[in-house]
Amino acid sequence: MPERIPLARPSWTDEMRQAAINTLDSGRWVKGPQGRAFAEEFANYCGVAYASPCNSGSGALIAALRLLGIGPGDEVIVPSLTFIATATSVSMTGATPIFAEVEPDFWCLDVEDVKKRITSKTKGVIGVHLFGQCYTTDLIDLCQEHHLALIEDAAQAHGASIVHKGATTMAGALGTISCFSFFPSKNVAVGGEGGMITSVDAEIGARIKSIVDHGRDGSLQSQEVGTNMRMSEVFASIGRKQLMHLDSWLTKRRSIATKFSDVLDANAHLHAPSIRSNSNHAWHQFCIQTTSAKQFIEHMNNHDIDSRLIYPIPCHHHPVYADHPQSKEVFSTTQRLCRELVAIPVHHGLTEDEVERILEAIRSYS
Numbered sequence: 001m002p003e004r005i006p007l008a009r010p011s012w013t014d015e016m017r018q019a020a021i022n023t024l025d026s027g028r029w030v031k032g033p034q035g036r037a038f039a040e041e042f043a044n045y046c047g048v049a050y051a052s053p054c055n056s057g058s059g060a061l062i063a064a065l066r067l068l069g070i071g072p073g074d075e076v077i078v079p080s081l082t083f084i085a086t087a088t089s090v091s092m093t094g095a096t097p098i099f100a101e102v103e104p105d106f107w108c109l110d111v112e113d114v115k116k117r118i119t120s121k122t123k124g125v126i127g128v129h130l131f132g133q134c135y136t137t138d139l140i141d142l143c144q145e146h147h148l149a150l151i152e153d154a155a156q157a158h159g160a161s162i163v164h165k166g167a168t169t170m171a172g173a174l175g176t177i178s179c180f181s182f183f184p185s186k187n188v189a190v191g192g193e194g195g196m197i198t199s200v201d202a203e204i205g206a207r208i209k210s211i212v213d214h215g216r217d218g219s220l221q222s223q224e225v226g227t228n229m230r231m232s233e234v235f236a237s238i239g240r241k242q243l244m245h246l247d248s249w250l251t252k253r254r255s256i257a258t259k260f261s262d263v264l265d266a267n268a269h270l271h272a273p274s275i276r277s278n279s280n281h282a283w284h285q286f287c288i289q290t291t292s293a294k295q296f297i298e299h300m301n302n303h304d305i306d307s308r309l310i311y312p313i314p315c316h317h318h319p320v321y322a323d324h325p326q327s328k329e330v331f332s333t334t335q336r337l338c339r340e341l342v343a344i345p346v347h348h349g350l351t352e353d354e355v356e357r358i359l360e361a362i363r364s365y366s
Ligand SMILES: Cc1ncc(COP(=O)(O)O)c(C=O)c1O
Pocket: 056, 057, 058, 059, 082, 083, 085, 086, 128, 153, 155, 156, 180, 181, 182, 183, 194, 195
């Protein structure tokens, strides 16, 4: 009986195990050379000047908002189709998330809808590269035009890129400040919880390390309110090893995604994700759009393949936002996608046999 195919399978190799042991043996478990090197290597990968590892993607978002001075009385526009942390990070600072619609084809923030929601209280927009696909560069231009901070939620997009103003630009360099997650299912993981903040902005860069370390400067004086959101040295040493494989893992994810899309093109009931032109998808998730989600999930289950409705509830309908002014607002595209987007395994750990089993399951669905 072949093993059930999971939606995620974190990579764990001898070199990663050895890196973790070496770090533990060194006795330097926090605030050391591994974290500093991980920050530098990750910044280089994204093509930015500044980076700081931190304790999670959610922590990265909260730290980013605080770095921008966002707090009570401010509004930040967010998509309603995303992981809840995109919205709750805004609430955690005392500011108000303002929900906006997503594009029907690429599923990222709809710029025309964002425009309508800008008020005198709007301080920023959090754009999400959903499932590993970059948001439209029109969002960057809109934020620049309105002098709004653009917080890039790149939690799902390590290695994604898009052409902006003629230059291929990596996720992590597509906002005022950017946030990554190293949750175990992500394209890069660290053996536990973790995140990274990156920025191209020198003023933010000067504070990017201290914000996750009690707001302290080099002489250990606290210059602003912060807390301990640091990453452990062990996690940083594992993350460094994972980062070295990211490009080859992305090549594999992209080749699997192309195979899935080719087979889906022949199926009347299932739709492959659309890819934005001039962009490189990082395929954190491969979501099939279907009006028969329940039957399709059952079908995959019968083939011993995990799949699930990716975001069954739009963020503004979660109980935490029951008193939010938009809690009853209808977002027709977002709400349809919540019913129709089913994630199937696309991770780089899939074997050739497993890819074949998934393709066969898709082919046999009618
Ligand atoms: C879009 C998005 N934002 C934020 C987060 C939060 O990251 P973490 O789980 O590392 O706190 C996630 C993680 O799933 C995410 O997918």
